[in-house]
Amino acid sequence: xxxxxxxxxxxxxxxxxxxxxxxxxxxxxxxxxxxxxxxxxxxxxxxxxxxxxxxxxxxxxxxxxxxxxxxxxxxxxxxxxxxxxxxxxxxxxxxxxxxxxxxxxxxxxxxxxxxxxxxxxxxxxxxxxxxxxxxxxxxxxxxxxxxxxxxxxxxxxxxxxxxxxxxxxxxxxxxxxxxxxxxxxxxxxxxxxxxxxxxxxxxxxxxxxxxxxxxxxxxxxxx
Amino acid sequence: xxxxxxxxxxxxxxxxxxxxxxxxxxxxxxxxxxxxxxxxxxxxxxxxxxxxxxxxxxxxxxxxxxxxxxxxxxxxxxxxxxxxxxxxxxxxxxxxxxxxxxxxxxxxxxxxxxxxxxxxxxxxxxxxxxxxxxxxxxxxxxxxxxxxxxxxxxxxxxxxxxxxxxxxxxxxxxxxxxxxxxxxxxxxxxxxxxxxxxxxxxxxxxxxxxxxxxxxxxxxxxxxxxxxxxxxxxxxxxxxxxxxxxxxxxxxxxxxxxxxxxxxxxxxxxxxxxxxxxxxxxxxxxxxxxxxxxxxxxxxxxxxxxxxxxxxxxxxxxxxxxxxxxxxxxxxxxxxxxxxxxxxxxxxxxxxxxxxxxxxxxxxxxxxxxxxxxxx
Numbered sequence: 001x002x003x004x005x006x007x008x009x010x011x012x013x014x015x016x017x018x019x020x021x022x023x024x025x026x027x028x029x030x031x032x033x034x035x036x037x038x039x040x041x042x043x044x045x046x047x048x049x050x051x052x053x054x055x056x057x058x059x060x061x062x063x064x065x066x067x068x069x070x071x072x073x074x075x076x077x078x079x080x081x082x083x084x085x086x087x088x089x090x091x092x093x094x095x096x097x098x099x100x101x102x103x104x105x106x107x108x109x110x111x112x113x114x115x116x117x118x119x120x121x122x123x124x125x126x127x128x129x130x131x132x133x134x135x136x137x138x139x140x141x142x143x144x145x146x147x148x149x150x151x152x153x154x155x156x157x158x159x160x161x162x163x164x165x166x167x168x169x170x171x172x173x174x175x176x177x178x179x180x181x182x183x184x185x186x187x188x189x190x191x192x193x194x195x196x197x198x199x200x201x202x203x204x205x206x207x208x209x210x211x212x213x214x215x216x217x218x219x220x221x222x223x
Numbered sequence: 224x225x226x227x228x229x230x231x232x233x234x235x236x237x238x239x240x241x242x243x244x245x246x247x248x249x250x251x252x253x254x255x256x257x258x259x260x261x262x263x264x265x266x267x268x269x270x271x272x273x274x275x276x277x278x279x280x281x282x283x284x285x286x287x288x289x290x291x292x293x294x295x296x297x298x299x300x301x302x303x304x305x306x307x308x309x310x311x312x313x314x315x316x317x318x319x320x321x322x323x324x325x326x327x328x329x330x331x332x333x334x335x336x337x338x339x340x341x342x343x344x345x346x347x348x349x350x351x352x353x354x355x356x357x358x359x360x361x362x363x364x365x366x367x368x369x370x371x372x373x374x375x376x377x378x379x380x381x382x383x384x385x386x387x388x389x390x391x392x393x394x395x396x397x398x399x400x401x402x403x404x405x406x407x408x409x410x411x412x413x414x415x416x417x418x419x420x421x422x423x424x425x426x427x428x429x430x431x432x433x434x435x436x437x438x439x440x441x442x443x444x445x446x447x448x449x450x451x452x453x454x455x456x457x458x459x460x461x462x463x464x465x466x467x468x469x470x471x472x473x474x475x476x477x478x479x480x481x482x483x484x485x486x487x488x489x490x491x492x493x494x495x496x497x498x499x500x501x502x503x504x505x506x507x508x509x510x511x512x513x514x515x516x517x518x519x520x521x522x523x524x525x526x527x528x529x530x531x532x533x534x535x536x537x538x539x540x541x542x543x544x545x546x547x548x549x550x551x552x553x554x555x556x557x558x559x560x561x562x563x564x565x566x567x568x569x570x571x572x573x574x575x576x577x578x579x580x581x582x583x584x585x586x587x588x589x590x591x592x593x594x595x596x597x598x599x
Contacts, residue, residue, distance in 0.1 A: 039455060063494050085494070086487040161469040168476045178441075181448035184472060188455050191479040198486040205493040213496075 042189035051096045052197045058088040059201075087111070093194050101186050102179070106171025 041047060062084055090107050097104035165180055166172045169187050172180050429435070449468055453459045456475045462468055 059490065059494060082488070082491070085491040086484060089483060089487050158465050158469065161466060161473060165469060165473050165476070168473060168480070178444055178448060181445065181452060184476065185448065185451050185455060188452070188472075188476060188479065191476070191483065195479060195482045195486065198483065198490065202486055202489045202493060205490060209493055209496055 038186040039189045042186075042193045047096065048193055048197050051092060051193060052201060054092040054095060055089055055197065055201065058092050059085065062088055089194060089198060093190055097186070097190060102171040102175070102183050103169050103187050103190075110170075 066081065066084075091111070094104035094107035099105050099108065162177050162180060165184060166175060169180060169183050172183050175183070429439075449465065452472055453468065456468075456471050459468060459471050462471060
């Protein structure tokens with residue numbers, strides 16, 4: 001990603017026409033390649049390996065943190081324990097996407113925004129209000145379909161569906177249709193890879209768990 | 224010399240599909256003719272050699288050029304001019320379009336007029352820079368205004384098509400003519416960047432209105448993207464129309480997200496029992512796992528959960544997580560499935576439908592089909 005950014009800068013010394021030619025070629029190539037190669041990119045084994053290793057690292061960190069902090073505090077981290085794995089998986093996926101797409105950038109800045117909001121509220125109000133507000137905000141983060149269904153025939157059919165799709169793909173709420181379609185293409189390919197990798201991890205865990213359980217007596221569960 | 228260049232310029236202008244900048248270029252060209260000619264003469268012998276060398280490749284490239292209308296990079300490959308580059312620093316003065324250069328090139332190659340070739344080479348260099356400058360400068364100006372001017376140019380071209388085109392095309396090679404005609408048939412909307420000009424040619428028998436041209440370009444972009452999505456989403460081959468396609472896409476994305484949710488819960492449940500450390504996991508076996516289990520379908524997993532070795536605490540946690548994750552139950556089937564699992568009873572119709580599915584090795588698309596069969 002850094003190379004893409006600095007390309008125009010480093011070529012400043014070269015011939016002006018060649019620099020502009022490169023810029024045009026890269027942008028033209030990218031717009032075409034993005035669509036054609038997104039599926040191939042997410043389908044490759046290497047990508048899945050990378051993602052799996054990243055996810056496993058994140059999971060190990062997560063369990064480590066929860067084990068340490070479970071005795072001291074009530075909840076391990078800001079997302080509830082139920083959502084922690086999901087958040088970690090999404091973030092690992094966004095990192096694997098290298099931030100070239102809108103949805104990956106939106107996922108990566110999700111936690112940052114929440115932390116920012118939390119800090120703001122912390123300064124203004126007491127801790128109790130913060131916890132309530134934060135849990136409320138995290139709960140309302142999910143797209144509410146009921147509100148839009150109340151207004152019948154608010155928009156033409158296709159427009160409504162475009163909005164729904166925009167809300168599904170992270171970071172694409174206010175984007176026009178072509179952008180949404182492009183992001184959805186990449187997002188779907190990435191999600192498929194995520195499902196493949198996570199199911200493999202789950203099988204791995206269950207396999208190793210079964211082996212551990214069969215070999216030794218079950219360890220005391222400290223929760 | 225000047226006169227000849229002017230005449231050449233005019234006939235090429237008539238003969239080619241031009242963008243609007245040509246109209247202004249005409250004036251520029253007349254004014255600036257002096258300088259290039261002088262310098263051309265000095266570097267003539269070098270260029271002659273270049274012309275000879277590039278003749279073969281030049282003609283080959285010529286075929287491609289009408290296709291990548293905006294591809295000024297082709298020009299660079301076409302004639303590698305060490306001469307033209309640094310010496311002719313008239314980048315600020317002229318404002319010419321690549322198609323014009325193409326026409327000039329075609330004409331000059333066939334007529335083997337070296338000086339005009341040199342000039343066109345010069346022009347080409349300057350044109351490129353001017354185009355790019357123009358693009359950068361008109362970033363502020365609205366697209367609509369450009370489209371209007373472009374439409375005028377296209378309309379003008381259509382009028383002049385009869386007289387001018389024959390003249391110029393006679394001069395060019397037959398192959399280039401054919402390729403150029405075919406490129407006119409396909410309207411090109413290769414959009415490089417947002418502030419760039421969209422070179423769209425109106426198809427035969429279609430409106431040349433600027434608005435309709437822009438609309439057509441936009442619609443083609445969208446349909447191209449929808450086709451890409453159609454390949455990704457399973458079961459979309461039969462569906463035509465944007466609404467149905469969007470429905471399918473939405474359903475698919477939702478099902479994928481739900482799968483991720485279930486898998487994350489499963490991993491969390493397993494995580495709590497198995498201490499996850501890097502040494503624990505047989506990382507070497509990972510590729511084998513990845514190959515053998517493309518994706519264990521989650522819904523059959525849910526059907527098999529009662530058979531799963533869960534101690535009571537884990538069952539509790541799974542139940543809680545299942546209830547938690549069902550925020551807006553999109554389909555009744557899923558909700559009932561979760562309820563049935565939490566109750567440890569598989570009496571609901573949806574679950575009985577799922578039970579026979581014992582295939583565990585399913586990729587997400589297969590799962591999606593099964594999901595469709597079960598709930599629709």
